Amino acid sequence: MSVTVFGKINIDTFLYVDRIHIGENHLCTKTFTDIGGKGANTAIALAKLNVPCQLVAMIGTDSVSQTVLKRLEKHGVGIDSIQSCEEQIGKTFIVVESNGRNTMFHILGANAHLTPDKIDWTFLERCKAVFVQMGIPSETAQEVIMMSKRNGKYVFVDPAGFSETIELQTLAYADTVAPNELELLRMTKETEIEKAVKKLLNVGVEEVVVKLGGKGATLYTEKMSYHVDAYDVEVVDTTGAGDAFNAAYILAKLKKMNVRDALKLAVAASALAVTKVGSSSASPTRDKLVEFLKSKGEESLAKAVLEGSL
Numbered sequence: 001m002s003v004t005v006f007g008k009i010n011i012d013t014f015l016y017v018d019r020i021h022i023g024e025n026h027l028c029t030k031t032f033t034d035i036g037g038k039g040a041n042t043a044i045a046l047a048k049l050n051v052p053c054q055l056v057a058m059i060g061t062d063s064v065s066q067t068v069l070k071r072l073e074k075h076g077v078g079i080d081s082i083q084s085c086e087e088q089i090g091k092t093f094i095v096v097e098s099n100g101r102n103t104m105f106h107i108l109g110a111n112a113h114l115t116p117d118k119i120d121w122t123f124l125e126r127c128k129a130v131f132v133q134m135g136i137p138s139e140t141a142q143e144v145i146m147m148s149k150r151n152g153k154y155v156f157v158d159p160a161g162f163s164e165t166i167e168l169q170t171l172a173y174a175d176t177v178a179p180n181e182l183e184l185l186r187m188t189k190e191t192e193i194e195k196a197v198k199k200l201l202n203v204g205v206e207e208v209v210v211k212l213g214g215k216g217a218t219l220y221t222e223k224m225s226y227h228v229d230a231y232d233v234e235v236v237d238t239t240g241a242g243d244a245f246n247a248a249y250i251l252a253k254l255k256k257m258n259v260r261d262a263l264k265l266a267v268a269a270s271a272l273a274v275t276k277v278g279s280s281s282a283s284p285t286r287d288k289l290v291e292f293l294k295s296k297g298e299e300s301l302a303k304a305v306l307e308g309s310l
Contacts (some may be wrong), residue, residue, distance in 0.1 A: 009037020044249030045283035054078030100235035135161025172204030
C-alpha cells in the first residue's frame with residue numbers, strides 16, 4: 001500500500017436548511033446520508049485518485065458498520081486493519097446552509113477506542129506515506145506520528161480535533177501539517193496566521209499548508225511561502241473539501257511534484273468537492289480531476305497526474 005490512513009469512520013447525516021437560527025425550528029430542504037470521518041473520507045479520496053491505501057480505524061459490530069465496510073472495500077480502500085468493538089459507529093450530524101457553510105455535531109462512538117494497543121505496527125513495512133488525523137485518541141496519534149517518521153515515512157497530519165493534551169512538539173515529526181485557518185489559530189493559541197505558522201515551523205514541522213476555503217490555500221516553509229487562489233466554482237456543500245485536498249496533496253508528494261504543483265492540485269481537488277453534496281461522495285475521481293485541470297489550462301499538471309506509478 002502506498003498510504004496508511006489513521007482516522008475516524010462516521011456515518012454522516014446531512015440536514016440542508018436555508019440558514020441556521022439558534023433556538024428556532026427549521027424546515028429542511030433535503031437530507032442525505034454518507035460515509036464520513038476524516039480517516040474514511042481521506043482514504044476514499046485517495047482510492048478515487050488511484051492511490052493504493054489502507055485505513056486503520058474502529059467501527060461497531062452492528063449491521064450499519066458492516067455496510068460501511070463493504071462500501072469502503074467497493075471504493076478500493078484496504079480494510080484489513082479496521083477493527084470492531086462493542087460501541088456504536090461514530091456519527092456526525094451536519095447542518096448545511098444555502099451558502100454551503102456547514103455546522104457539525106459529533107459522536108465519537110467506536111473512534112474513541114482506536115488506542116495504541118490496537119495498532120498492528122507492521123504497517124510500517126508496507127507503506128510509503130502515513131496520514132494521521134488528530135481526532136483519534138491523542139496518544140495513538142502521537143505514537144503513530146513519531147514511529148512513522150522514525151521509520152522514514154512521509155507523514156501528513158490533519159490537525160482537525162487537535163486536543164490541548166497534545167504537545168505541539170509532537171508535530172516536529174510531521175512533514176506536512178494541514179490545518180484550516182481556525183484550527184491553526186486554536187492549536188497554536190495565536191491570533192495571527194503568520195505567528196501561528198512560525199510557531200509550528202519552530203517546533204520542527206517541515207511545511208505548513210493552511211486551507212483558506214474560498215481564499216484558496218497557502219504553503220509555508222522556513223525558506224518560502226506560496227499561495228494558490230481558490231477556483232471560481234459554484235459552492236454547494238463545503239463538507240469533505242479538506243479531505244479531497246489532503247488526498248490530492250499526498251498524491252502530489254508521492255509523485256514528487258514541486259510544492260507549487262502540489263498546492264495547485266490540492267486546491268483543484270477541493271474546488272471539485274464543494275460542487276457536490278456529501279462528504280466522501282464529494283471527492284473527485286482522478287479522471288474528473290484531470291478533466292478539471294485541463295479546463296483551467298493546467299495541461300502539464302494534468303499530464304503529471306496521469307504519468308508514472310506510485
